[in-house]
Amino acid sequence: MRRLALSVAALSVAVAGGLTLPAEAHGCPQLRVPGAEYQVVACLDELTTAGTVASGHTNPADYAGLTQVGLPQQSGVPGVQVDGYFPDSSRTNTNHGWNHDAQYVIRLPDKWNGGLVVAGSPGVRAQYANDKAISDWVLAKGYAFAATDKGNTGVNFFTDGVRPGDAIVEWNVRMTQLTRAARTVVAQRYGRAPREVVAAGISNGGYLVRWQLENHPELYTRGVDLEGTLWTANGPNLLSFLPPAIKGYQHQSPSAIVAAGFDPRSDFLWDYHYAVYWKLTQRIYAAELDPTYTGSEADYDYASRPAAQQAVRRIALTGRIGRPLLTLHGTLDSLLPISKDSDVYAGLVRQAGRARLFTYQRVEAGNHVDGLVDAYPDRLVPLVPLLQKGITGSALRPQLFE
Structure with missing residues (x-):
C-alpha cells in the first residue's frame, strides 16, 4: 500500500x-x-x-x-x-x-x-x-x-x-x-x-467489545458485538472445540464435528473452514497461549494443559458487563460455533446478574464471514447489515437468550 x-x-x-x-x-x-x-x-x-x-x-x-x-x-x-x-x-x-x-x-x-x-x-x-x-x-x-x-x-x-x-x-x-x-x-x-461512545466489533473485535464493557464501562455508552470470540479459562474456547473438530474432519466423522459444537446444517462449509481456518487458528492461538505444546492441531487437549488455562485466565470474559450490549451471532458459524460461544456468553451474563443490559440475537443461517454469502446466496444470510443497524439504530429491548 x-x-x-x-x-x-x-x-x-x-x-x-x-x-x-x-x-x-x-x-x-x-x-x-x-x-x-x-x-x-x-x-x-x-x-x-x-x-x-x-x-x-x-x-x-x-x-x-x-x-x-x-x-x-x-x-x-x-x-x-x-x-x-x-x-x-x-x-x-x-x-x-x-x-x-x-x-x-x-x-x-x-x-x-x-x-x-x-x-x-x-x-x-x-x-x-x-x-x-x-x-x-x-x-x-x-x-x-x-x-x-x-x-x-x-x-x-x-x-x-x-x-x-x-x-x-x-x-x-x-x-x-x-x-x-x-x-x-x-x-x-x-x-x-x-454524547455517545459505542464499542463495536466482529469476531476478535467483538471480544474486545465484551471485555471493554466488563472492564472499562466508564468509557462507553453501549456496545455491539458480532460473533465475539469467547475466552473462558475452563472452556469452552477455540482451543477446546477446534481440535476435536479437526480430528473429526480428518477421520471423516461428521458426528465428531457436531459433538465439538458445530451445527450439522453447516456441513457444506466444513471443507473450506478446515482448509482455511481450523488448523491455522488452532496453531497460532496455541502458540500464543500454550507455546510449549509441540503436537498436532488435532491432538491438542486443552483440559490437560494447565499452563494454557492459566494464560487464558488473563484474557477471560466474565459476563459482568457495565453498559448495554447487543450481541449478534449466526447459527451456521463454522469458526466460532454459536453453541460454544455466544450461547455460553449469554449464560455468563445471566449468571452475573446483568441480563437487563443484554440483548442477544441468534441469526438463522448466518456464518462467520459475509464474504461466503456470495458463494452460497441461497443458504447463508449476511450479518453485517444487522451489525450496522445495531450500531446506529434504536436500542432493542434487552432480552437474554434462554
Whole structure:
C-alpha cells in the first residue's frame, strides 16, 4: 500500500516526537492524538472507501472477504482523517511502510451527529479491517470513527510479548488507549465531548467489545458485538472445540464435528473452514497461549494443559458487563460455533446478574464471514447489515437468550 501523502486536499499535519508542524491558515485543524508517537492529519473530500481506496487512506487487503459484494457502498462524507501509531516495540503491521504496530485511524466527518464508534480489528487484521463493515456505514450516519490494529497483526502475532497471552492482553490495552485518545480528539475537533461512545466489533473485535464493557464501562455508552470470540479459562474456547473438530474432519466423522459444537446444517462449509481456518487458528492461538505444546492441531487437549488455562485466565470474559450490549451471532458459524460461544456468553451474563443490559440475537443461517454469502446466496444470510443497524439504530429491548 502507498504511503500517506503529507499533502491531501487542504493540508496534512504530521506530528512526530511531540513536534507539530504549523498548519496553514484556514487549512486542516491542528489535532493532537494523546500519547501518539506519530500521526498524519489529512483533510479529505471523502472519508469512506469510495474515496480512501484511491487516496491511499485505507488498505483493501485489511477488509478483504469480510463483507458480501452486494453490500451498498456509502459515500459523500468529507472530513478529517488522522493516521498514526502509539509507542510500541513490535513491527508486524506494515501499513504505510511504517513497519510499526499500535497503528490507528480516526475519522471525523464535517457533519457530526455527536457520536463516536470505536472498533478493534477482527481476526489478526490491521486497522482498516472494519472500513467496509463499520466505518463507511457509521460515517454516513454522522458518527466519528476510530479503529486500532490491536497492537499486533498477522499469523505471527504471537511473537509479540514475553509471557503466554501477552499479545492478546495488549489487544485490550490498545482498545482502551485508543478510546481515551479518540474521545479527546473528538472534543478537540468539535469543541465538545461525544454524547455517545459505542464499542463495536466482529469476531476478535467483538471480544474486545465484551471485555471493554466488563472492564472499562466508564468509557462507553453501549456496545455491539458480532460473533465475539469467547475466552473462558475452563472452556469452552477455540482451543477446546477446534481440535476435536479437526480430528473429526480428518477421520471423516461428521458426528465428531457436531459433538465439538458445530451445527450439522453447516456441513457444506466444513471443507473450506478446515482448509482455511481450523488448523491455522488452532496453531497460532496455541502458540500464543500454550507455546510449549509441540503436537498436532488435532491432538491438542486443552483440559490437560494447565499452563494454557492459566494464560487464558488473563484474557477471560466474565459476563459482568457495565453498559448495554447487543450481541449478534449466526447459527451456521463454522469458526466460532454459536453453541460454544455466544450461547455460553449469554449464560455468563445471566449468571452475573446483568441480563437487563443484554440483548442477544441468534441469526438463522448466518456464518462467520459475509464474504461466503456470495458463494452460497441461497443458504447463508449476511450479518453485517444487522451489525450496522445495531450500531446506529434504536436500542432493542434487552432480552437474554434462554
